[in-house]
Amino acid sequence: MRIRNKKGFTIVEILIALALMSIISAAIYQLYISHYKTWVSQDLVIEMQQNARFSLDLMTREMQIMGYDIPPPPETAIKEATATKITFWARDLSITNASGLPEAANKQRRKVSFYKDGTDLKMDVTTEAGTTESGKVVAEKPKIITPDYLL
DSSP states (O other): OOOOOOOSOOHHHHHHHHHHHHHHHHHHHHHHHHHHHHHHHHHHHHHHHHHHHHHHHHHHHHHHTBTTTSOOOSSOSEEEEOSSEEEEEEEOTTOBOTTSSBOTTOOOEEEEEEEEETTEEEEEEEETTSOEEEEEEEESSOSSOOOOOOO
């Protein structure tokens, strides 16, 4: 005598459902990995753009004060300009008054150099007082900064 009241699944139905769930899970996992890799690469691009923006802003600010309101040196404001380096004289704006603004009476100069060292963009600053800050990394591995000087 056969039991006609079936309650439950056969082993074949369970195996088919398990196979389908495995395929769906693998597809979802691949989608997650793909989105994660895209997110990581976009995060690196954003960081690289921010570093480039910062370094260009720093160079722009330094070059805007190049030779401004300082006693004239025996040479020009731009001391050296090559394909990988620029050195110039600028007013030392690190000396400030009580309000935190650059001291108007300050006429001290400082020599500023931006240069590419290997893969990094670096900055050297030497004040007339003899203080030197050298090798400060402005941007790591910049790929978009290629200086062109029109002298």
